[in-house]
Amino acid sequence: MTESTYRIQGATGEWEVVIGLEVHAQVTSNAKLFSGAATAFGAEPNAQVSLVDAAMPGMLPVPNKECIRQAVRTGMAIGAQINRWSRFDRKNYFYADLPQGYQISQLYHPLVGEGAVEISLDEKNPDAQTKTIGIERIHVEQDAGKLMHDQHPTMSYVDLNRSGVALMEIVSRPDMRSPAEAGAYLKKLRTILRYVGSCDGNMEEGSMRADVNVSVRKPGDEFGTRTETKNVNSVRYVMAAIEHEANRQVDVLESGGTIVQETRLYDPDRNETRSMRSKEDAHDYRYFPDPDLLPLELDDAFLDECKASLPELPDAKRKRYETELGLSAYNAAVLTAEAETARWFEGLLAECAKAQGKPEAEVAKAAANWLLSELYGALNRLGKTIDDSPVSQAAGAELIALVADGTISGTIAKQVFEIMLETGEPAGKIVEERGLKQTSDTGAIDAAIAKVLADNADKVEQYKGGKEALFGFFVGQTMKAMQGKGNPQLVNAQLKKALSE
Amino acid sequence: MTDLTDLGVADIRNGVRAGTFSAREVATAFNANVAEAKALNAFLIDTPEHALAAADAIDAKRAAGEELPIMAGVPIGMKDLFCTVGVEARAASEILNGFKPTYESTVSQKLWDAGCGMLGKLNMDQFAMGSSNETSAFGNVISPWRRNDGGNAPLAPGGSSGGSSAAISARLCPAATGTDTGGSIRQPAAFTGISGIKPTYGRCSRWGVIAFASSLDQAGPMARDVRDCAIMLEAMSGFDPKDSTSLDLPVPNWEAGLSSNLKGKRVGIPKEYRMDGMNAEIAAIWDKGAEWLRDAGAEIVEVSLPHTRYALPAYYIIAPAEASSNLARYDGVRYGQRNLPDGAGLQDMYAATRAAGFGPEVKRRIMIGTYVLSAGFYDAYYTQAQKVRALIARDFAQVWEHCDVLLAPTAPSAAFGLGENSDDPIAMYLNDVFAVPASLAGLPAMSVPGGLDSQGLPLGLQIIGKPLDEQGVLNAGLAIEERAGFTARPGKWW
Structure with a gap:
């Protein structure tokens, strides 16, 4: 208190x-x-x-x-x-x-x-x-x-x-x-x-x-x-x-x-x-019992039905999101503040679990993050509410699954989502047809790295001289060279290797 | 050939069923009686075509070999408190001038379904507030009865269902609807030598009946004898989901259950009803009633209803309190009369409309009701009156351990002359002294004619029964009816 x-x-x-x-x-x-x-x-x-x-x-x-x-x-x-x-x-x-x-x-x-x-x-x-x-x-x-x-x-x-x-x-x-x-x-x-x-x-x-x-x-x-x-x-x-x-x-x-x-x-x-x-x-309202009406008497069956028909309430739901789904207190609060949002989120969660073949608790964070940042951002831009979201829960779950299994990177996912909003096409199809799949081919990654390092010899010198913050710059350049399709983990690993040589 | 207008409900129905006469012949005969009885002022509106149309429908049914309903071919009078489609319903008040309902009250619909037709809308005390019919905005009903003193002083037909009582005793209709809030069926029945029963509260739907005091208002039949009342009560009763206070119970066949053999029954004589200064002729007819019931096999026992003397004051708090609120809807905004003085605002319109539209007795009760509900007085009046009401109901509940029905006078006197009580509201209210306890307790109660007083005027006897025991009430009434041999009727002077 x-x-x-x-x-x-x-x-x-x-x-x-x-x-x-x-x-x-x-x-x-x-x-x-x-x-x-x-x-x-x-x-x-x-x-x-x-x-x-x-x-x-x-x-x-x-x-x-x-x-x-x-x-x-x-x-x-x-x-x-x-x-x-x-x-x-x-x-x-x-x-x-x-x-x-x-x-x-x-x-x-x-x-x-x-x-x-x-x-x-x-x-x-x-x-x-x-x-x-x-x-x-x-x-x-x-x-x-x-x-x-x-x-x-x-x-x-x-x-x-x-x-x-x-x-x-x-x-x-x-x-x-x-x-x-x-x-x-x-x-x-x-x-x-x-x-x-x-x-x-x-x-x-x-x-x-x-x-x-x-x-x-x-x-x-x-x-x-x-x-x-x-x-x-x-x-x-x-x-x-x-x-x-x-x-x-x-x-x-x-x-x-x-x-x-x-x-x-x-x-x-x-x-x-x-x-x-x-x-x-x-x-002076002269209140008195309405003589046209009998007193209202409620029986057990009626009360039991009322009780049984109650949904999970916001406080309980928020706590469950924190404890069982591992969401942050803030995210849990935002997701449960409106019944419609929570309902949509739970639908998305079910679809994510299905798409990835994993328990809900393991997919909840990614689903919550995508909903609160990507989807909410889009809805705000479009002036729509979650109940008339142009992207369905299943479509969202497909997109999230593509990130989760490494098919596309988070950066590419943002692009795919924009295309989904414009065309209404499913994420898998967009990725397939536009060749947006993430590259885990180390040969292609190494080639891109070699070119970036060659083009930025001065920065390589500075990095080696202790300016380690430049690492992010090299990652960005490499990803750019690969049109964002490079597997970020591999790009990181291969870059580290190349720079330490 | 017998005059068809001398027949009651059962005889008309049986004759129509048997083909002795047609329903149209019956309706035509009563329409004629209604038309020539304007001097009684019993009907506010005549609806001869309604009666004929209903009669024709019954005759057609019979011709087609269909089974005829329980009131087939019986034309009736309808108290102006009931809403019927397309016919002005005013509760005998100016404030409802021009109001033609688009809906049919549950009770009137049930009566049409039972084969009745409507002769017209019956005069009454304005909003059912009165015991003499003098509060009607459209002139008082004059009782067809006259004293045998040679003077032609006009007498009250009782109230509030005074149009109903006058019309039945003058053979303008074989039966009529009444409503009873604190005696409005029983007292006029007693004044005019007919029978009437107020059933248990909740038996008849209040839907479509213009409200006076919701917790007391109860419709019931008025007719020439007990059997006719039993038939018509069956037609009027039944659960109505549109009225929250309606009783969800099957309707008994009271006619089939009629029996004047009262062996094994006990009749209670409430000692508190024998008041100081009681009219000797009333006391005598009461004693006679007890003798008749003993003769029918009943045991007579004296019983006590200790809170009786508080009933009338409690009633005159509760009924006006409810009325003051129920009548708030007559504001000139949506229907009925509207008085809109030049440049008037909303409050002015309310004041002008209600000042012009309501009669003095209605205004008196609205003011009493408003007063007893107002801040600072509510507990002293309304709450206290509700406590008294509970005690009255308990008195009755305890008395049923000792007897099956109660016998009492219906009213403290025979019919009084018009104008005799009209400047003394308290004297007028005292007319209800024997009637209101049963109303407060929601019990079935009926009045049957016992005999004539020394002036040649009818005196009624009241039977009060246990909740839902209309049969016991009707049977005791029948036992009195058979022994009283009441055949008097007013000489035709109109």
């Missing part, structure tokens, strides 16, 4: 920042929480609205089991207590995007209780600085619709596509002490959600957003009064909003003011938070 040293330097001394996040994560499900309507992003307004979502008279909610299942699996993934008995409550308020006049949520008896998420504060060395962020609860609730104010000169339009979509509200303890910790927590949470498959974590499309609770205090003091900044929709904005809000609070306190408990909005264009409403005009 690492104590944060993040402090705001005020006129009266140092201030510590206390942060808690309430993350709203849209549950991945084909249907809404209490209706059969679809949930796809980007549909025409009001194309995905059932009678229940529009709160037509006499309509009743029926819980969607898949949404409950996903929330339970998420809870299990953060080691949380799963409540076998939970209940839905109504949160009552009037707004045009809330057709029922209440949101069905869980105040008194949430589905998921206490859990925790471990974050790493140093990406390069993920085992070095870790911190555990407590999770207070996860409850499920309905999303609201959306108002559109730009469709008519005097009226607002309502789009109910989101109305009734299932959200998980993941409430952390006020355990974070810096914007960086909050950012790391959000990223880690998103990784876990994506591994579990319970939320796509897509903050741009609004499927994950955070309410940010911030307060400041002199180190060691009691918690200060907090403000809540609503609906911040990117990791970067969350960090910026915290930094801004914490500084604002310090300014207020140091100029003799007090912090009022209030709801604020973050404006990313101006990088500032603005007051939305204070506690005095806070709604």
Whole structure:
């Protein structure tokens, strides 16, 4: 556990920042929480609205089991207590995007209780600085619709596509002490959600957003009064909003003011938070148990299935990559940071093991290195994600195998990969047709060496006079003379021999 | 030839099945009665073509030699709380003006499937909030009954299912749907000399029924006798996956199970229902009911439901609390009435729409409900009321160790005159005092006519049963019905 040293330097001394996040994560499900309507992003307004979502008279909610299942699996993934008995409550308020006049949520008896998420504060060395962020609860609730104010000169339009979509509200303890910790927590949470498959974590499309609770205090003091900044929709904005809000609070306190408990909005264009409403005009939501719904009771069979369907989670996977596959902590962390990357890597690993007829542990390092340097570089250039990689796992494995068995050198492999990207042809064919095979013929190597040494007699003199760093120069020249096809080990060996003569 | 409109559900079905008369003849006869009874204001909307179309479909089935369903050829009245496709559903409130559902409530669909047709939408207390039908936005229903004092004072048909009760007793329909949240089937049945049963909570789907108080609302049949109630209850009941509180249980054939032989049964008389200052005629009919049940073979035992006196206050917290939230959807945004004053914003539109759209009793209950759920009062009212509700349910659970059904009056008086209670909400709420305990416990309960009081007005007897024991309730009702020999009907003045 690492104590944060993040402090705001005020006129009266140092201030510590206390942060808690309430993350709203849209549950991945084909249907809404209490209706059969679809949930796809980007549909025409009001194309995905059932009678229940529009709160037509006499309509009743029926819980969607898949949404409950996903929330339970998420809870299990953060080691949380799963409540076998939970209940839905109504949160009552009037707004045009809330057709029922209440949101069905869980105040008194949430589905998921206490859990925790471990974050790493140093990406390069993920085992070095870790911190555990407590999770207070996860409850499920309905999303609201959306108002559109730009469709008519005097009226607002309502789009109910989101109305009734299932959200998980993941409430952390006020355990974070810096914007960086909050950012790391959000990223880690998103990784876990994506591994579990319970939320796509897509903050741009609004499927994950955070309410940010911030307060400041002199180190060691009691918690200060907090403000809540609503609906911040990117990791970067969350960090910026915290930094801004914490500084604002310090300014207020140091100029003799007090912090009022209030709801604020973050404006990313101006990088500032603005007051939305204070506690005095806070709604009285009149929560009470929803009488249309029975308490949610989970049985062993359901919980067992949820447990059994959980994938290997990022922390466990990262540790396994280090211990069983022998990868560096950094590489293991990068490969496991996104579920898609890990999935792709494991596919590549299987193909490599097959292609080379070796256990995965023996081919893992080369596979990881190729993926993180060559493939990632190419994807970045092409603006593609790993899931739409132009090179398949099998094709990558074939290329890696050619290096491993000495058919081509690493340098040639880079060229072959470029050709693969351009033509889509397999590595073996490229190497064969373009004659890129590595030469282990010592006669050809020696001839090339002889020419290089003859052409650079002055440097040979310097080398022999003690300037041994020139050895690399001779290797490079020899390889160049052989169009990169010389077996590097043999070129080294033969050069050493020739120079010592 | 008998007047077809004197026939009940079983007789119509049997006659249609036997070919004694056609379903069309039945529908035509009742359509005519509906059309000439405007003075009662029982129907908000007449749908004669719906009744005829359903009748024709049944007649065609019969002609084709198909088996006819259990309510074949029976035209019914539909309480305005039920959504039916294409017919305005307003819960007798202005706020739903113009709202024509595109969907069919589960219960009404089941009735159409059982061979019923719809004569029209029945008037009621607005959003089922009331015991006299005076809260309807479209004028109160007038009971077909009159006192025998020669005065023609208009009487309440009871509520909230007052259109249903008036229409059945005036022979405008052989049966009708009702809903019962705190007595809304039983009290109007008692006031008009008909029968009605509220089944166990969850027997009838609430899907498509405009909600008042979700944890209490329960649909049920109202008809002329116990057998007709049994038939119609079977048609209305059944599991509905669209209602989370629906009971996933098979529906018994209650008609086949009818038996007025109560040998070996014990009937409990809850002593707490015998309240100070009880109307002597009510007390007398109650005693008579007990005698009849003894005569049918039952043993009569006195039992105790100690928390009875807390039931009414608890009910008038829980029901308004749920209503205040259930009625939030009537905001003028998506359907029904919208009042948009010049230059109004969203909040102004809400205020104007709800001020104009809801009647005073609905507003009163929304305000009560909002108050009891608000911060600082929730525990003192709502939480406390839920505790009382649990104690009431426990009272009943304990009483079933000593008896099979309970006998009690349905209402504390016979029908009162319109206007007599309307300026005193508490007096009006007291009408439900015998009805709400069974509602809070979700138990089946029915009212059957016991006799007439000295003014010539019907008095009802209430039977409350164990959870899911509608059969026991119907059988005790049948035993009373056979012995009471209630044949009185209102003289036609409309």
